[in-house]
Amino acid sequence: MENRRDRDPAYGMTETLLRTALSRASAGRVTPLWVKVACDDARDAAAWAQADILVAGRLDTAAVAQMKNLKMIQCTSAGVEGYLPLDWMPPGVELFNASGAHAAKVSAFGAMAVMMLHERVPARIAAQNRRRWDRTLRPAPRGQHVLIYGAGALGGAVAEALASLGFHVTGVARRPTGPRPGFAEIAGPDDLMRLLPTADILVVSAPLTDETRGRFGLAELRSLPPGAGVLNIARAGLMDYTALADLLEEGHLSGAILDVFETEPLPPDARWWTVPNLMVFPHVSADDPTSYASACASILADNLAAMLRGAPLRNHVDPRLGY
């Protein structure tokens, strides 16, 4: 197991985490002969020469290609786009990612942020600052429409929490599939402009790709109905923040919660700190340092236990699809 030196130690895998997860997942039937843990700036060469399984915070693909006994790689990141194409993988080796490790945290954060937009919390904060008692009542969530752009692990986790609170959730996915928990409907990218005018709240939770960059410009954001709210927990590059700020200032949108910015930390002179009804969050929506490493350990442990039972594995990266 190789952890990243440049990352908070709370994200690091430990032998205890892995043995605990394995014991629970396999009812004690799977026990590693040995586990070695090191940071990537102090590699354990002897362990690399013998390891059957590699757990890595950042994959050194050239070094992996030399591993003789390797059968399985468990990445502790959800995205593996930095390692594509997977032509460096030794034959017979399978790669697994950490998609879903953020789910519990982002599910609760996303539900909170959508409820805050629904409840007009940004405007209520402004009212408190002016010592103004404005008893505008907001309805219960039932019948309120939330549009989630990006229906993967992040968007799906948010959708499930929102549906349980009563919201009507529509997803936009690159490849719409059948029914999924939390979503009343999953549409394709071509339906976006049709769906925007129906959305009380827009949630952006898609990966940043050539296809999604700049997807939400002035035309898209203005297509939201008056009073709509916007949440971005994905990447700043998906949205034109200047257009968003303009629509907040003119009052077309009732509020926005942004957790991601082009430059982080956000510089003190950035416009976004003071746009009316815009709440700045410091990139905290998805990371849970207390559970992230154990979630990664559980993915690996569950898969090893599943192999023993001949059951299907999860989080397998398909080399042709690249995710």
Next chain:
Amino acid sequence: MENRRDRDPAYGMTETLLRTALSRASAGRVTPLWVKVACDDARDAAAWAQADILVAGRLDTAAVAQMKNLKMIQCTSAGVEGYLPLDWMPPGVELFNASGAHAAKVSAFGAMAVMMLHERVPARIAAQNRRRWDRTLRPAPRGQHVLIYGAGALGGAVAEALASLGFHVTGVARRPTGPRPGFAEIAGPDDLMRLLPTADILVVSAPLTDETRGRFGLAELRSLPPGAGVLNIARAGLMDYTALADLLEEGHLSGAILDVFETEPLPPDARWWTVPNLMVFPHVSADDPTSYASACASILADNLAAMLRGAPLRNHVDPRLGY
């Protein structure tokens, strides 16, 4: 059906609401011979003389005592403490309240507010005001303890939403009963001081009675662990807000969300507007004008349909218990 003139018309019962609810609840088998609707300052005397069922926003108990055909009263308020004792009720008449009509709204609002306290939103707002990027990460809700004082319709609705987000919820009830949805445990009032030090977040959702007035003073609030948050969606009289403000100012508590105040609207010179990490909400946690009247109609309709089937009724007020 008699609505209150002094209340937002959105709360008023209408013939359409009742007929729709009855049709749905009884599959068309229950249809009123007639429905008359008026405000309480323009009473329909002829209707009062004949009605079998009275739906009332505020009960004129002296007038009710004169009704000859009356069999059933449906109040459109949850509390009926203003009508006690029930010695004015004609023999054979049953009284029903609107407990639970707030459930969907308060469930979502309470979950939002608890998540905001858990996520340290009050401190994040202060950081944004200072243009400060403070990336303090907060864990997912699992393992976080919420103590709900008052496990009735309000507290129970909040508990269910919180449990679905992963929080560990303990309730304090006047009469602890068996397991209830959302609550991991329900304790009695004598357990409060033992439970306070275990609570990451305290939710106050009990009615204001002689027993609960001033229940949370400096000693109780200081018994919460450092960094705890406090939510009051009940009545201001349950809590010493001066003690709360002092504990927020000294940093023992991380945040508070108050939706209720001794004087409402809160006057511009009130201290509470500017206490650090205290968020003022203008009494909006439980009222949903778009669904309240239909929820009341559903209680009545469901009960009439249940009578037809010989099934148990809900929201019946026991004259001995007074609720």
